[in-house]
Amino acid sequence: MAASGILLLLALAARFLLDAPVVADSLLVVAALVAGSDIARRAVAGLLRRDVTIELLVTVAAVGAVAIGEVWEAAAVTFLFTFGAFLEARSLVRTRRALGALLDLTPDTATVLRDGREEVVSPFEVAVGDTVIVKPGGRIPVDGEVVSGQAAVDESSITGEPLPVDRNVGDGVYTGTISHGALRVRATGVGADTTLARIIRRVEEAQEAKAPSQRFIERFARVYTPAMMLLSAVVFAATRDAHVALTLLVISCPGALVIATPVAVVAGIGRAARRGILLKGGEHLERAGHLSAVVFDKTGTLTTGRPVLTEVIALHPALVAARAPARDPNAARDDVLRWAASAEMGSEHPLARPILEASSGAGPLPYPERFESFTGLGVRATVEGRHVIVGSIALLSELGVPSTVDAARAIATLQEQGRTAVAVAVDGVTIGVLGIRDTLRESARPAIAALRALGIRRLVMLTGDASGTAAAIASEAGIDEVHAELLPDAKLGFIERLQREGEVVAMVGDGVNDAPALAAADVGVAMGAAGTRVALETAPVALMTDDLGKLAEAVRLARTTRRVIGQNVAIALVTVAGLLAGVLAGEVHMAGGMLVHQASVLLVIANALRLTRG
Numbered sequence: 001m002a003a004s005g006i007l008l009l010l011a012l013a014a015r016f017l018l019d020a021p022v023v024a025d026s027l028l029v030v031a032a033l034v035a036g037s038d039i040a041r042r043a044v045a046g047l048l049r050r051d052v053t054i055e056l057l058v059t060v061a062a063v064g065a066v067a068i069g070e071v072w073e074a075a076a077v078t079f080l081f082t083f084g085a086f087l088e089a090r091s092l093v094r095t096r097r098a099l100g101a102l103l104d105l106t107p108d109t110a111t112v113l114r115d116g117r118e119e120v121v122s123p124f125e126v127a128v129g130d131t132v133i134v135k136p137g138g139r140i141p142v143d144g145e146v147v148s149g150q151a152a153v154d155e156s157s158i159t160g161e162p163l164p165v166d167r168n169v170g171d172g173v174y175t176g177t178i179s180h181g182a183l184r185v186r187a188t189g190v191g192a193d194t195t196l197a198r199i200i201r202r203v204e205e206a207q208e209a210k211a212p213s214q215r216f217i218e219r220f221a222r223v224y225t226p227a228m229m230l231l232s233a234v235v236f237a238a239t240r241d242a243h244v245a246l247t248l249l250v251i252s253c254p255g256a257l258v259i260a261t262p263v264a265v266v267a268g269i270g271r272a273a274r275r276g277i278l279l280k281g282g283e284h285l286e287r288a289g290h291l292s293a294v295v296f297d298k299t300g301t302l303t304t305g306r307p308v309l310t311e312v313i314a315l316h317p318a319l320v321a322a323r324a325p326a327r328d329p330n331a332a333r334d335d336v337l338r339w340a341a342s343a344e345m346g347s348e349h350p351l352a353r354p355i356l357e358a359s360s361g362a363g364p365l366p367y368p369e370r371f372e373s374f375t376g377l378g379v380r381a382t383v384e385g386r387h388v389i390v391g392s393i394a395l396l397s398e399l400g401v402p403s404t405v406d407a408a409r410a411i412a413t414l415q416e417q418g419r420t421a422v423a424v425a426v427d428g429v430t431i432g433v434l435g436i437r438d439t440l441r442e443s444a445r446p447a448i449a450a451l452r453a454l455g456i457r458r459l460v461m462l463t464g465d466a467s468g469t470a471a472a473i474a475s476e477a478g479i480d481e482v483h484a485e486l487l488p489d490a491k492l493g494f495i496e497r498l499q500r501e502g503e504v505v506a507m508v509g510d511g512v513n514d515a516p517a518l519a520a521a522d523v524g525v526a527m528g529a530a531g532t533r534v535a536l537e538t539a540p541v542a543l544m545t546d547d548l549g550k551l552a553e554a555v556r557l558a559r560t561t562r563r564v565i566g567q568n569v570a571i572a573l574v575t576v577a578g579l580l581a582g583v584l585a586g587e588v589h590m591a592g593g594m595l596v597h598q599a600s601v602l603l604v605i606a607n608a609l610r611l612t613r614g
Contacts, residue, residue, distance in 0.1 A: 143189030151181025418472020
């Protein structure tokens with residue numbers, strides 16, 4: 001590009017300053033050869049692939065211009081095409097800056113504790129299980145678990161969240177994040193097996209993937225280009241004006257049209273990545289812009305997935321341990337909780353954790369002598385010689401504990417309030433009921449309101465939980481349509497039913513559970529994907545944090561990207577149509593037409609670059 005430009009300037013000097021037209025024409029031919037050789041090479045490569053490319057139009061036009069003595073036109077056309085490609089490439093670099101910024105996050109070195117000594121190595125030399133020392137202000141070089149120290153960690157590069165988060169012993173940390181404190185981290189993911197590396201791979205693949213509109217335009221261009229060559233031949237046959245025919249070839253190049261979609265998609269995906277939203281490709285970005293229904297899983301999606309004990313109801317204080325007299329209801333409730341927590345000490349069920357956490361301040365608990373778990377129902381244990389059952393009323397009935405009116409009433413009340421009710425029985429008597437609730441995420445209600453404001457017609461919650469609990473959570477979140485007590489197959493069936501009704505459906509879950517429904521949806525969205533290999537590798541859309549507000553942000557970005565694509569296509573088509581009309585009217589010549597054409601390409605790129613802001 002530089003060489004042909006210099007040759008053009010020398011040719012102009014020879015013609016107008018030295019009055020040496022032969023030298024000028026020679027320089028112009030050389031300029032056309034310098035700029036056009038690579039264009040011609042790519043045109044031939046396209047023909048060998050049976051692909052009629054834009055480069056072929058320019059090559060034919062340049063050769064034809066030289067043949068009819070229009071060497072200035074040939075040199076100008078090839079230079080402008082090369083110059084436009086140069087500016088296009090430079091501009092496209094800006095749309096990929098999100099990827100470059102991610103690559104820059106990887107530290108050059110890591111300090112590892114080996115044999116009691118600190119050793120500075122490459123991050124790729126760190127082994128899983130090594131202890132890595134992170135100093136205040138340093139970037140963490142591995143994925144790992146904090147084994148000592150406490151720090152506020154800036155995770156914005158991974159999650160898109162601007163505020164640092166506190167990380168203590170036992171918490172996970174990610175490569176490329178900045179620690180504002182001293183930490184020692186046991187490496188669990190190193191080198192290419194880190195969250196940051198998986199994000200980089202995801203963004204690379206997404207920016208290379210083609211959107212449906214891009215594939216359509218490429219198919220259109222394959223038909224359009226030969227059609228323009230045929231039109232040029234017809235015009236030459238009708239007018240015998242080679243200059244007009246060749247000019248038609250130049251100005252009909254669909255460069256702006258071909259680049260209209262990919263440049264916008266790459267820019268949109270890059271901006272989303274900076275905001276903690278990973279998209280698997282342009283196809284999913286476009287689909288997200290068409291959403292008409294969003295379906296949410298409940299547990300771990302709308303709720304935190306960390307249930308807490310909210311109520312302890314003592315039904316028969318006189319029947320619990322002697323240290324809980326009937327006149328002291330607090331002591332009776334404490335004793336119900338003590339029996340329940342002791343029985344749950346051997347359980348791995350999610351509801352065991354809130355019971356044990358609630359009893360943590362009551363002193364040491366007796367460990368059960370015997371323990372038995374009933375999947376999905378509860379547990380049975382022997383504690384201090386007493387037979388304790390903690391679980392559903394169905395389990396108590398199955399194990400021979402008679403139901404009571406008080407227990408049934410308490411359970412019904414808790415379920416109406418959206419609680420999961422757990423009965424506690426000791427020696428065949430139901431002594432109390434526990435109310436456990438999975439709390440709504442702070443971001444859930446604002447996110448639902450934001451989606452509704454965007455015009456999403458149907459917002460639905462699907463859950464396997466009881467109807468009362470589901471209705472309470474849905475009401476709190478602002479969701480009107482709830483379907484409870486569903487198995488995974490039923491959730492899948494509901495997604496398919498919505499699609500048959502003409503809805504474009506997003507399913508939001510944790511990326512692991514409800515996999516069939518996530519796969520069947522038009523857009524599957526994984527929540528809290530940071531550090532989750534399955535979500536990052538398989539989910540079409542992955543929100544790096546548990547902030548549901550990112551979903552509305554993704555929809556807005558998708559719609560903006562669609563608008564930009566539409567604007568770019570309009571710019572390209574209007575430019576080509578105007579140039580065609582100008583050529584046929586005799587008002588547009590070859591070099592000027594190429595200049596306007598390349599200006600339209602740059603305008604399309606500049607329009608797409610707006611997506612990189614923010």
